[in-house]
Amino acid sequence: xINFHRNERAASLPARLSRSWLLVSAAATEEVIAQAxxxxxxxxxxxxxxxxxxxxxxxxxxxxVAVLNGGAASAWVRINGIExxxxxxxxxxxxxxxxxxxxxxxxxxxxDHVTRTAMMLPAGTPVIALIETALGMVNVxxxxxAPGTFRLAFGQGDYRRDTGVSDDPIALAFARSQMVLASxxxxxxxxxxxxxxxxxxxxxxxxxxxxxSHGMTGKLTLDPAQTETINLGLAPxxxxxxxxxxxxxxxxxxxxxxxxxxxxxxxxxxxxxSLAKTYxxxxx
Numbered sequence: 001x002i003n004f005h006r007n008e009r010a011a012s013l014p015a016r017l018s019r020s021w022l023l024v025s026a027a028a029t030e031e032v033i034a035q036a037x038x039x040x041x042x043x044x045x046x047x048x049x050x051x052x053x054x055x056x057x058x059x060x061x062x063x064x065v066a067v068l069n070g071g072a073a074s075a076w077v078r079i080n081g082i083e084x085x086x087x088x089x090x091x092x093x094x095x096x097x098x099x100x101x102x103x104x105x106x107x108x109x110x111x112d113h114v115t116r117t118a119m120m121l122p123a124g125t126p127v128i129a130l131i132e133t134a135l136g137m138v139n140v141x142x143x144x145x146a147p148g149t150f151r152l153a154f155g156q157g158d159y160r161r162d163t164g165v166s167d168d169p170i171a172l173a174f175a176r177s178q179m180v181l182a183s184x185x186x187x188x189x190x191x192x193x194x195x196x197x198x199x200x201x202x203x204x205x206x207x208x209x210x211x212x213s214h215g216m217t218g219k220l221t222l223d224p225a226q227t228e229t230i231n232l233g234l235a236p237x238x239x240x241x242x243x244x245x246x247x248x249x250x251x252x253x254x255x256x257x258x259x260x261x262x263x264x265x266x267x268x269x270x271x272x273x274s275l276a277k278t279y280x281x282x283x284x
Contacts, residue, residue, distance in 0.1 A: 208233025
């Protein structure tokens with residue numbers, strides 16, 4: 001059995017603040033899973049759904065439980081949708097996984113999909129609802145408010161196949177905005193955006209800008225090489241941090257004009273400061 005060494009920053013980061021969510025196939029070798037767990041990803045999702053071939057799911061499920069019971073690894077697991085024959089098997093197996101942080105439920109379309117999933121897991125296990133269809137998007141507010149829902153995620157590939165929508169950011173703007181509004185109504189952290197397959201550097205930064213401009217605060221990825229860029233793209237920028245520092249310093253000295261916008265700006269500065277400190281970006 002391989003010893004996993006999750007980096008301390010990612011291991012201590014609350015999942016509600018996780019930016020990069022790295023998917024790794026449950027059918028992968030232990031070495032590949034170890035590389036994912038040792039990456040710079042804020043959170044790791046071992047994938048029992050799309051990333052795992054049908055004829056390997058049973059063996060992969062056993063491997064996931066063995067890894068999570070090894071004493072050195074903890075991770076999230078993406079499980080198969082509730083309509084799948086594998087859903088109940090996934091949940092039964094994961095009830096015996098000591099290192100399970102939570103699950104991502106594929107093909108979430110109704111609030112009871114989350115509730116039923118949560119009821120079949122150890123009490124308090126968080127469930128991320130993956131919205132991948134038109135029906136799921138129509139019901140997204142109810143899903144966000146369902147008992148057990150921890151966060152929403154956007155499965156944009158399947159959503160596009162279901163609806164015929166293109167990958168143009170304008171075409172997907174409605175879906176992203178709906179998920180942000182639903183998260184707010186449900187009292188959840190910002191939703192997790194879909195992956196940018198095959199994009200790196202400035203192209204990936206542009207996609208991260210689309211994510212943040214809609215109010216989403218996380219992003220799925222299939223590639224460990226994308227994680228650092230996503231973490232940077234979804235964190236407060238250097239300019240935002242400098243602005244927040246200046247405003248907070250002025251507020252301490254009572255030298256900033258207190259017009260009608262002062263309290264909202266102060267609240268924003270405090271939020272930027274808190275996030276920057278959490279992500280290790282706030283320097284003295």
